[in-house]
Amino acid sequence: MHAPARHAYLSTRVSAMAARLLSDGEVDALIDRADGQDDLLLQAAGLSGWKPEGTGDGGLSLEQRLIASLLADFAILVRAMRGAARRFFVYWACRFELSNLKAIMRGKMAGETPASIRSRIVDMGPYSRLPVEELLGTQDVAELLRRLERTPFGAIARETRRIFEERRELFAMDAAVDRRYYAGLDLHVQALDRSDRQHIGGLVGDTIDRTNLLWLLRYRFSYGLPPAQTYYLLIPAGERMPAQLLQQLARTESIAELITRLPREFARPLASVTTAADATLVLERDGWRRAETVLRSRAVNLGRVLAYLMLREKLLRQLRAVIKGRRLGLDPDLVRRATGVMAAFGPA
């Protein structure tokens, strides 16, 4: 069966769900609204019944509710998939489980109580593979890693054990987990059939390129890591930045020099950037723009599903920034910058 016939239902479903995404203008308007006037917009975003001032129903934190909302959409979409496409999307959602894993490892290393760590855990429902309660009940990090070795995350546990025993570096652990995740994502893309690979691969490759670029800037210029280590820590995949280019970029000595060597589509938006933090905002915005283009296209393919999920996640992050900004009484312009609705750098 051809892709349009196979994915007609999903594509229709995505079109219906996409109506709940808010434009940057609507998010901008949300920032200026007084407290208690958000109901209509939140309802339009499919988040009716929210209580932005509190922690929400059922004792869930704001982050947990946002991710639960995203996972609810994900569950509807993935239900209609099968085979390699389903495995790809389930793996994509695994990122939230990896956040749970990081939260548990960090919490255990910091000696937090199980209740305190549990308050940050996102319920993955039927897609959960992590024995959260068993891990929370462990006495120390050594026992945690021993138990983790018996789960599908065994390889991560073995790698993390050495990092923990030798250096106790949280950064190194996070980097190892993230690198494995993205490399796995690329492997799942390769397992898709040709048509799906073409549509999803573009978005995933673009995401990996941007992530590599961000990590490169961060490792090389914020953490001051040597070129060889910086290169090793990057994801061995991507769309427009092959290994040779990444090696060259890792050898650069300044952000300005690095930008001059980038492919044009990355160099242009980053032209006026001077710090890694600024680059993060610009690259994220650019990535969302690409996802919007894919979502708006009339083609019937799985790329639209991924684009929708990415944009939904973006919206939920924006809402979190708006709500947190309000709680902390931050300047609206600062919230605008954090949400990406105000162009702070480069062309809008």
Place this chain on the structure above:
Amino acid sequence: MFRSLLMQRVTVLVLREDGPAVAVALARTGAFSPEAPESPELLPELPGRRFSDLYRQARSHFEKIVAQCPLAGVPRGLPADPPREAELAALEEWLRTVWLQCSNCDESRRRASEEQLYVTQLTKMLDRLAQLGIDFSQLSRSRRFLDIQIGMVQPGNVARLREALSMAGYVVAGLQSVAGLEQVVIAGPAGKEPETEAVLRAADWQPVRIPARLSEEPGRAHELLFEHQQRMIAQADARCRNVEVLTKEHAGRLLDAARILDVAAPYAELGGMLSARGGLAQVGGWAPADALPGLREALGASLGKRFVLSARSPHPNELARVPTLLRHAALLRPFAALVSNYGVPRYREIDPTLLFAVTFIVMFGMMFGDIGNGALIAAAGFLVARRLHGFAPFVVACGLASAAFGWVYGSVFGVEELVHPLWISPLADPDRMLVMSLYWGAGFILIGSALTAYNRISDGRYLDALLDGKGAAGIVFYTALFYGVQRRMLGHGVGSVPWMVAAGAFMVVFAYHWFRYAGGAGERMLVALTQVIHDAVGYFSNTLSFLRVAAFGLNHMALAIAVSALASMLRSDAGRWTILVFGNIFIVVLEGGIVAIQALRLEYYEGFSRFFEGSGREFRPLTLPTAAAA
């Protein structure tokens, strides 16, 4: 029998310090299902929260200890009172200490096994170097201009490592693969070690350090490595023996801990559901109306007069969250399990268990009617009752129904000459069998639709019950059409009355959906028409689905005749009996299984999907752990 027990919303007000005792008293009744407080702002404190956390941790340690060193007996009887928070904290601390020692044993075993792997790899590497004629003592020597290191990495990391190290002027050469790891030698200009170290760490590099003693006595390398390995294993064993001694020493205390944790369980489960302010605490939940006197009695026995219990019927807006409690006779329990596999009835929704049991057994009999095969199934149900874990009544009932219909069809192991049929042999008149199965299906669907209407009336959805395609209007439509078709089949013509009644009912359902949906005229027309056609097609296809009842009855007879015919073709008695025995076993096991699945399918898809939502919440009472209660 057809509905869940009447529930009451119960609120118990007590003194704050009586919270643990209330939890145990309520758990002893096994008739109280706690629920989160209704107005948390009035009683904002949760005095059981820390107790609950402590319990969870203590239980976790306890279970891990017991998994490693089983208890020396069965904990029996409970302490009179649950532990105080401080006592539970002390118990948790002690269990933590014991578990830490167990955990040390685990950890040293893991290290010993890693060491074993390391020694294996080192041995293989020494062998490989010997094959290549390389003196390993030379490799471990430090040099002024050259840095050489030997280590192991995951095979997937080698290519990336080679690329990254080339940036620092290093070359990477693989030696061999051992136990899932790649043994690798790296060499490059001295002075770049800090940069390469960082890369190697990121690549999860495991350096192979050749012990100095091996370099001094290369001839004894294998012997020395073996000795080292044995020492590690002995150390781990010694540590684990300590744990065994420790748990034996504390066997009595661990049994006490089991009892204390069991009696603490109800209060820990209440955790965030017991709310308080100052000295007053409150717990709310659901209990069957007929259990209220028992609840009062249990609380009175534990607290004297220091409690206030109030109960009320659920408000209409609470009906969706009232839990469902069904009580079934032992014979019906296997059928109830199959119903709950589909879903739990909502509170006051019709419980379909009895209807399911009767119709399932009848359909099984109709599809698998044979005195001999039925008797075999019933006998098997009796003989292996214990292994069927409560499902014996189900198997026996299916067997008896099969035997009864065998009488109706006049079939004994497919032989039709032994018993005269009470009705007909299926193969004698297949058309009649098919017509009968349609009548059965129509009756089944009409009962299902009537139950749908009844459930909707119970929910207060009167218009849905009367005017929807699955309500009374749908029943009229279906009955009229079925009657008309039946007249036609009997050669009388459909007649104008059935047509007019069916068309009228069709219009009623259409009008109902038309007025129900907002939107433009075109959109409403499309929605209403789609809905009505969907309902009509549903009735038609659901009815046809019941043709399988006759089809499987015919299929069974044909299969039995085929086995008999095969047997009769053989000349030897032994061959004939072998075919008959194995043929009938094949029929009972394979066809019996298929028929059971088909009957279940008809129940779920043509029956339950019509009238049974199954979205209820099961009644889960606060209980004491069974081992302790014993």
